[in-house]
Amino acid sequence: MNPIEGHLSTRSPLHDILAPTGIAVIGASADPTKRGYKAMVGLIKDGFRGDVYPVNPKADMILGVRAWPSVAEIPGSPELALICTPAPSVPGLIRECGRRGIQGAVILASGFAEVGGEGAALERQMMEAARAHGVRIIGPNTSGVFNLHHQLNLLALDNVKPGGVGIVSQSGNMLLSLALEAQHNGHVGFSTYVGPGNQSDIGFNDYLRYLGEDRHTRVATLYVEGFRDGRRFLEVAREVAAMKPVVVYKSGSTEQGQKAASSHTGALAGSYAMTVDLLKQSGVSVVQHSDEILPVAEGLGLLQKAAGKRVAVVADGGGQATIASDRLAEAGLELAELSEATRARLREVLLPQASTVNPVDVAGSTDAHPSLLATCMEIVAADPGVDSVFLVGMFGGYSIRFAESLLGDEMRGAEAMVDLAHATDKPLVIYSLYAPIQPPALRRLHEAGLPVYASIEHSVRVLSALGERGQYLAQARPQAREVSVDAHPELEATFARARREGRDLFEYEAKRLLREHGIAVPEERVVREAGELAEVAATFGDAPLAMKVVSRDILHKSDAGGVRLDLVGRAALEEAREAILASCRAYDPDADIEGVLVTPMAKKGxxxxxxxxxxxxxxxxxxxxxxxxxxxxxxxxxxxxxxxxxxxxxxxxxxxxxxxxxxxxxxxxxxxxxxxxxxxxxxxxxxxxxxxxxxxxxxxxxxxxxxxxxxxxxxxxxxxxxxxxxxx
CATH class of the missing domain: 3.30.470.20 (ATP-grasp fold, B domain)
Structure with a gap:
């Protein structure tokens, strides 16, 4: 198993807020339909070890806990407040929290900036109060918070257990879906959950930094609808990903980058594909289907990484071996080429009809000896050409499918796999037909920290994430920063002039910018008068030339007939210039045309x-x-x-x-x-x-x-x- 190593450069201020020793529940209630009731139930049932201060001016006791009429009257200074009251009350309550020394507030209410108008003004008032009194804000419009290792369960979720998966989700229903999936899985546990809500103060990058530092979190998992500060998030993600996995599911696409985009790049930027590329550049494991979130988080949390993408498949059925091979290839993974020594060792333990070419198909060799699968896994894991091992088939179900007497041998196989997992740094991933019913051998693997999946596709997605993470870590070792360049004063003046004139750079100005900084740009001439063409023709001789219009008003030159190619000699240049000017004036009679640009035709490529x-x-x-x-x-x-x-x-x-x-x-x-x-x-x-x-x-x-x-x-x-x- 791979340990988590490394540390972040600075400590997040959220530790005291998300792992408090005391909490004020403002709007605590004895009404089971209220969030103030559910929060109290969650704290009591989970055995929160700190002090709980229910705040309700109409009650002396809430669920057996003494209540206080106001924040000002509670004793002590809890680090966190949960505000369960309507939106209009929030700014005043934030001021009260600040005066009491409360460091952070979780605001459940909606009705803020997400509704616009008065709600946005109310959110500004809330933030003014928060900044003036030093209170950090989670939300508003948040689903809540839990920290299961500190018995802090403000969502009152049942049947969630502590573990290593930290979650930040802009969807409360997505958190509920993951919690139910983990309950069905029976082995996945959570560390901290936060619903960021409107991110009026604390954003994704802040929460990610906290999860990166949290010793209970082995993998940070985020469901994101929109980033507030994507640039800062990428910086934090790069830092956190160097020490533990970060998994992101990004819904929708970012359209902001397409606003007023007038270039090809502008039209394509802002896309979902761009977001995915930038996240991966920072070491994030991006999942594109919601049912992959928990399997990938579990697999990365347990196994951390693989050295590369070379996978050895050990299967007890040819059909599923083929399916696994197809899915691996589609995911950009490789079937590892097993050495002759490895294949010879496999032939020693398998029946003659078995295939020892990856994927390894045991072809009935394990029907009476299921523990032999563990032996095969050990053999292929020892091959230096293998980065990870994928067991595919019916392990765990031999005693069900064939004979109960095989249970003992199957359990011995499970123990051998556990021993192998501790002896190798190569991930072992198991897919089994019998995973949904969790027979004893599979329960043993799960309890020992080996991921077992009921889907070949989920297994392959985990293997892909492990390989991508390993390659990222290998390539992300400190590199010398590329030497920066200094801006050229004349080019800065060119930008300033273009801005004053309300235009973009002319093509020849753009090319000068490139040329001044070492980029290969062919020689060119700007022609403003017909008489200049004789000198241009003499300069370039018999070289075929291209001619393009120079105009601040004509963005797409080809559409306007503003381009002519393969021109040789003065006559051809003069004819082309007249044709370009005529076409462009017909295209836009009001266009400001400065002239034409002449340059040699580029070589084939x-x-x-x-x-x-x-x-x-x-x-x-x-x-x-x-x-x-x-x-x-x-x-x-x-x-x-x-x-x-x-x-x-x-x-x-x-x-x-x-x-x-x-x-x-x-x-x-x-x-x-x-x-x-x-x-x-x-x-x-x-x-x-x-x-x-x-x-x-x-x-x-x-x-x-x-x-x-x-x-x-x-x-x-x-x-x-x-x-x-x-x-x-």
Missing amino acids: VEVIVGVIRDPIFGPVLMFGLGGIFVEILEDVAFRAIPLSRQDARGMVAQIKARRILDGVRGEPAVDQEALVDLLVSVSRIVEAYPDLKELDLNPVIVNADGYAVVDARVIVEREPLHEESPA
Whole structure:
């Protein structure tokens, strides 16, 4: 079993709030329909060891506990208050809590910013009171809190047991679903639960930091509908994921990044796919189906990681071995290639008809000796080419299916598997047909900390998460930060001028920005008058040229007839210029046309796109994928938060589905992928140096075996200055 190692750089202030020695229940009630009643029941039934102060001006006792008429009159200073009263009472109660020295308040009421108007104003009043009196707010509009290792159960949930799964969920029903699933499982327990509600004060990143520090939490699990500060969450997730697993289920998609997006990158950013990529970049295990949340959390909590994605399958049925192989391949996992020495050891213990090629099919060898499955697992686990072991079939049910006399041997097999789990750092994952009825051998495995699943698909998802986490940890070891670049004063002046004129950078200005910072951009000329074409033709000679309109008002040049290709000689250039101007004036008679841009045609290669968007939630994000006019249709792109490491950049290139095109197909040579990595890292540096760069599109970039060339570049300027502007 893998221990949890590491520590966070600072201690969360939430420990005293979420593990209090005293709690005030404001609005405590003897009415079973009230939340103030349920909270009191949860505290009493779970045996909360601290002091409980029911606050109710109309009662002397609540469920046998002395009540107090107001917060001001309770003795002592409990760290936490649970406020069960209606929304309008909350600001005043927060002030009372602050005066009493209460550090945090859980606010159940709805009717705040989520309803807009007066509710939003009420929430502002609440936060003004909280800040003035030093009270941290959980909620409002929260489902509540529990900390089972401290007997703090403010939800009064029955049949939940302490364990290592910490949960933060924006859906109370999702928490209830997970609690019922854990109850059916019988072995999964929880540490802390928080419903963040409106996140008016404490957000996901704060709760994640707490779970990262909490010694009772082995895996942090989050159900997220929307991040308040996605950038900060990614930073905390990276820090926490280095020491324990983080599992996120993200519902819906983030549309904010698509508002007013006028570039390809802007149209694609803000998507669910972008959120998933950024979370994975920070080491988060993302689950895409709600029924995977608890299985993946359990598996990661128990096993932590695998060294890689090479899986050895041991099966007692050919059909399920095939199904497992299919699911593993779909999940991006590999069937480990077993060494000849491993296969020889398997042949020594199995019947001749058994298959010793992964997946290993015992083919009846275990019908009378189910403990032999443990022997096979031990043999394949010893193979250096194996990262994890997957047992598939009917283990646990041999004594039910064949003969009761096999129970003893099956139990010996279970003990051998437990011993193997303690002796190896390779995860052992078990799928069994009999998992739903939990026979003795499977109960023994579960009790010893081995995950047992009733679904091949869930098992494979766990194996995938273990492999991804292991690879992330191996690659996330401290790397030298990429050297930053300094902004060029003349280019800063260009941004300032464009902003004053209410426009974006012209293409030639955008390309100068790239060229000044070492990005390969072909030579080009801006032509404002027809007489300049003779000198341009002489300069480029017989090289075929491209010509494009330069206009602040024409965003998509091809749509306006503003592009001509394969031009050679002065006559062709003059004819093309006239045609472009005529087409563009017909397209938009009011367009301000500065001239045309002439540049050599790029060499043959693969078209890719590199883009940047400043997402309102996650900050600057870089996109990479196949380019050209179909990028928004294919959506075969990868995203990473800026700044990028070289490892991030390599991961982007490897991630896209069309990566085989980059490797060379049908006789075409492979492209220079390290040059692409250089380009991605260089763009990341530029974005850090120029905060007025709002969006960027390099589309297409032609990449081939000799490197790359940026054919078209667009930079959208931030209209509101992000720093004090100096005179140009």
